[in-house]
Amino acid sequence: MSASAFNALILAGNRREGDSVASLTGVSHKALAPINGIPMLLRLYRTLRNSAGVGDVHVCIDDSSLLEGIPELAAAHASGMLKVISPAESPAASLAKALMEIGLERPLLTTTADHPLLTPEMVAHILAKAPADAELCVGLADARTVTAVYPDAIRTFYRFQKQRVSGCNLFLATGDGARKVAAFWQRMERHRKRPLRLVWEIGPIALVRMVLGQLSLDAAFDYVSRLTGARIRPVLLPFAEAPIDVDKPADYQLVSEILRRREGTA
Numbered sequence: 001m002s003a004s005a006f007n008a009l010i011l012a013g014n015r016r017e018g019d020s021v022a023s024l025t026g027v028s029h030k031a032l033a034p035i036n037g038i039p040m041l042l043r044l045y046r047t048l049r050n051s052a053g054v055g056d057v058h059v060c061i062d063d064s065s066l067l068e069g070i071p072e073l074a075a076a077h078a079s080g081m082l083k084v085i086s087p088a089e090s091p092a093a094s095l096a097k098a099l100m101e102i103g104l105e106r107p108l109l110t111t112t113a114d115h116p117l118l119t120p121e122m123v124a125h126i127l128a129k130a131p132a133d134a135e136l137c138v139g140l141a142d143a144r145t146v147t148a149v150y151p152d153a154i155r156t157f158y159r160f161q162k163q164r165v166s167g168c169n170l171f172l173a174t175g176d177g178a179r180k181v182a183a184f185w186q187r188m189e190r191h192r193k194r195p196l197r198l199v200w201e202i203g204p205i206a207l208v209r210m211v212l213g214q215l216s217l218d219a220a221f222d223y224v225s226r227l228t229g230a231r232i233r234p235v236l237l238p239f240a241e242a243p244i245d246v247d248k249p250a251d252y253q254l255v256s257e258i259l260r261r262r263e264g265t266a
Contacts, residue, residue, distance in 0.1 A: 005053040006127065006172075007106050009098050010044050012061040012113035013087035021114070024249050029066060031113035033246070036259040039070050040246065043116040045082060048109075051123040055106055058083045059113075060094050092185035099179050108173040115169045117241040117255060126172050126235050134233040135177030138221075139170030141243040142236060149240035153254060160217040165236070166243035177230025184228045 012031035014022075025033040031041040041059065048057050057076075059067075064084040067073040076082035085101055087094040095110065102108055109126070111118060122139075130137045143157045143164035157164040215223065217234055225232045246252050259265075 005055070005106060007056045007102055007108050008048040008051075008054055008058065009085075009095075009102065009108055009110040010041065010048070010057070010059045010113050011091065011094065011110065012041055012059050013091070013094060014062055020248055021246055021252050024252060029062070030246070031061065032066065032069070033252075035116050035246065035252065036256055036263060036265060038116075039073075040116045041113045042070055042073055044111065044113055044118060045073060045076065047118050047120060048111075048123070049081075051120040053127065056083060056102070057081065058085050058098065058102060060085045060087050060098055062087060090186070092182055096179065096182035096186060099173065099182055104173060104176065104178065108178075110171045110173065112169045112245065114246040116246065117244055117258060118170070119239070119241075122168075122170065122237055122239055122242055125237055125239075126170055129235045130172055130174060131233045131235075133231055135173070135175030135231045136181050137172040137174070137233050137235045139168035139172075139237050139242065140165040140217075140234050141168055141239065145238060146240050146243060150244070150254070153244060154250060155243055160215055160220055163217055165217065165234075168237055168242040169245055170237070170242070172235075175231070177228070177232075180230045181228050181232060 012029070014029045019030045021033050022028065022030045027033050032039050034040075035043070045057060045059070048054055059082060061067070061084060064077060067077050067082075067084070073082060077084060085098050088097045098110075099108065107127075109123065126137060126139050143155075143166065146153060146155060146166060155166045157166050221232055221234055241258060244251065244255060244258070246255050
């Protein structure tokens with residue numbers, strides 16, 4: 001990809017009251033939690049700004065005034081280097097809204113504010129490995145890559161035949177089909193209290209096969225692509241830290257230790 005080849009979006013909305021990581025660190029929003037001395041949202045902004053080819057960086061956050069407590073982010077917002085998008089009623093709706101507001105004249109790389117281990121190398125990898133026919137790429141890490149370095153890390157791994165993978169909170173939207181995926185995700189959110197309807201939307205036979213790990217990774221993505229009407233492709237990241245986010249206090253401790261070693265402050 002050429003210079004200024006992609007835009008970036010950081011999802012930093014406050015999904016629930018009483019977030020355990022926010023409570024642990026004494027902040028109102030998990031995205032503002034300091035980790036090894038630096039707020040997570042600031043870490044993400046710096047990583048994206050230091051990534052080759054980045055154009056505009058956006059953050060989806062409840063209120064732009066939340067940036068005022070972090071001078072570097074406040075200055076970036078004031079100068080237009082960091083653009084703020086207000087969230088919608090759910091993560092899926094927020095993504096759909098962001099896709100409309102930002103547009104896809106350039107590919108849009110989306111990540112979450114609770115992924116402070118993200119590096120420019122990870123960003124470069126998903127950009128370089130995105131298949132040419134993809135409209136949405138999903139970053140994944142193989143379980144063997146993660147457990148070889150962090151055997152005690154508590155991650156959710158999804159099984160596809162003989163392969164297990166974990167999500168990396170990293171998505172690259174490259175075509176209009178990404179909007180169809182956001183719309184499908186919104187429908188699934190509306191059915192979260194109606195499990196039978198949810199099963200019907202996905203397809204009971206395919207759902208059972210996915211749950212039992214009977215589909216290969218590529219077959220599962222092909223099925224979801226047909227279901228959504230968009231070309232969705234997986235991109236495996238060869239980085240053990242790629243799927244490790246900060247969802248709970250145990251994650252916070254692990255990521256703090258990793259950052260202390262990485263930054264020489266252990």
